[in-house]
Amino acid sequence: MSDREDQLVGEFPKIPKQERAQIKRDLLLKSGHELFISKGFEHTTAKEIAAHAGVATGTFYRYFSDKRQLLMSLLENQIEMLMPPEPKWGVSNPESMLASLLELHDERLKKTGMQRLVPELLAKDKEFAEVLQAAKRKIFTRILSGLKRAYDNELTWKDLDLNTVTWSVMILAEHAHEKMKQCGNQTDYREVAKVICRLIFPPEVMKQLHTNETVTKEE
Structure with a gap:
């Protein structure tokens, strides 16, 4: 596991303006939510989140710098x-x-x-x-x-x-x-x-x- 996956670092991401990009970002958020709840933060990777959402790992990193950033986005409104x-x-x-x-x-x-x-x-x-x-x-x-x-x-x-x-x-x-x-x-x-x-x-x-x-x- 890379340092980026192992450490809880990163800031809140910017929300994309295009509808298609927003849909992909929402899919990743939903995927991350489900995996974090079922597996825990430590045992979930960005690659797994992307695969669960049905997108490439590279797509994940277009919207989030790491899994911690995705998690903070989930928690921001909760x-x-x-x-x-x-x-x-x-x-x-x-x-x-x-x-x-x-x-x-x-x-x-x-x-x-x-x-x-x-x-x-x-x-x-x-x-x-x-x-x-x-x-x-x-x-x-x-x-x-x-x-x-x-x-x-x-x-x-x-x-x-x-x-x-x-x-x-x-x-x-x-x-x-x-x-x-x-x-x-x-x-x-x-x-x-x-x-x-x-x-x-x-x-x-x-x-x-x-x-x-x-x-x-x-x-």
């Missing part, structure tokens, strides 16, 4: 999809809303399959690790901002450090889909949402929120 969902605290039933968001996040992860590559990439690619960390910081800031608003509206426990709460929420939300591996049973996102909400809201606040939901439905 980084947000790898991030835990941002809860909505101001709704009448935060448990139900959060459970729905967690289920949707799990469905997206299963659909793309890209999260399977993350551990391998984090160990090899410093740039990717930095991009992923920056995306996590953005989500952290948004979740913390929402919690601060809930705190100012006297909805949360008053003796909790919101930074720690935000970190806990992200850990639970990000790894909830792995419960099957750790515990041996399927993840019930309603139960995960319940744990997160009890961490944030006192019982009387949850009761009030549910009461408001009941009143709204009756009206």
Whole structure:
């Protein structure tokens, strides 16, 4: 394997303007996605990606300098999809809303399959690790901002450090889909949402929120 295949190097490629070139590039992206998911990044070569896409290896290098560049193109628009969902605290039933968001996040992860590559990439690619960390910081800031608003509206426990709460929420939300591996049973996102909400809201606040939901439905 050449150095170009062995090292995770390269920048984002330019998208071709001609329709025929775009079609070939899209075929290569689809091929790379399928092979990366089935074989892993390390064991996939540019030659295999090209063959799987039904084009010559030389065609691959017209659009991508290496397999890492192709992978980064795949991830460029999917980084947000790898991030835990941002809860909505101001709704009448935060448990139900959060459970729905967690289920949707799990469905997206299963659909793309890209999260399977993350551990391998984090160990090899410093740039990717930095991009992923920056995306996590953005989500952290948004979740913390929402919690601060809930705190100012006297909805949360008053003796909790919101930074720690935000970190806990992200850990639970990000790894909830792995419960099957750790515990041996399927993840019930309603139960995960319940744990997160009890961490944030006192019982009387949850009761009030549910009461408001009941009143709204009756009206």
